[in-house]
Amino acid sequence: MADIGCGIGYFTIPASEVVGETGKVFAMDISFEMIQEVEKKAEENNITNIKTIVTEENDLKVDDGVVTYAFICTMLHEVENMHKFLNEVKRIMAEGGRIVVVEWQKTKRDWGPPLEHRLDKAYVERVIKDNGFKDVAAVDINEYFYAVIGRK
Numbered sequence: 053m054a055d056i057g058c059g060i061g062y063f064t065i066p067a068s069e070v071v072g073e074t075g076k077v078f079a080m081d082i083s084f085e086m087i088q089e090v091e092k093k094a095e096e097n098n099i100t101n102i103k104t105i106v107t108e109e110n111d112l113k114v115d116d117g118v119v120t121y122a123f124i125c126t127m128l129h130e131v132e133n134m135h136k137f138l139n140e141v142k143r144i145m146a147e148g149g150r151i152v153v154v155e156w157q158k159t160k161r162d163w164g165p166p167l168e169h170r171l172d173k174a175y176v177e178r179v180i181k182d183n184g185f186k187d188v189a190a191v192d193i194n195e196y197f198y199a200v201i202g203r204k
Contacts, residue, residue: 057127
């Protein structure tokens with residue numbers, strides 16, 4: 053599994069339990085400081101199946117086809133070139149692998165990014181389809197977030 057834009061590891065740490073001892077979680081972020089936080093949490097919790105990687109936006113620094121589940125939570129709206137970025141995500145994914153993108157609902161709310169930085173759910177769905185993902189579907193999580201899922 054790849055937690056792309058993992059931040060402080062909010063999802064990385066629980067994902068390490070989900071994938072089990074034989075699985076691996078790639079904790080990826082462009083921020084060295086965020087990666088250090090994940091490493092600290094992994095060490096404190098004796099977690100050995102997390103591999104931290106300082107990435108670049110369009111260079112995830114992982115071999116082709118090694119990820120079966122790509123998770124991108126509340127960071128796609130920050131990507132400069134979504135098509136290029138999603139092609140890089142697709143490159144590291146195994147055939148049949150799943151992609152899940154969680155983003156902010158495009159509604160004005162009391163917290164989260166400004167409205168103009170939020171991505172419309174239909175737009176994200178279209179961009180993922182345009183990048184060759186199959187079985188693409190969107191679902192509302194709650195009033196703040198939605199998810200778009202697909203398969204390579």
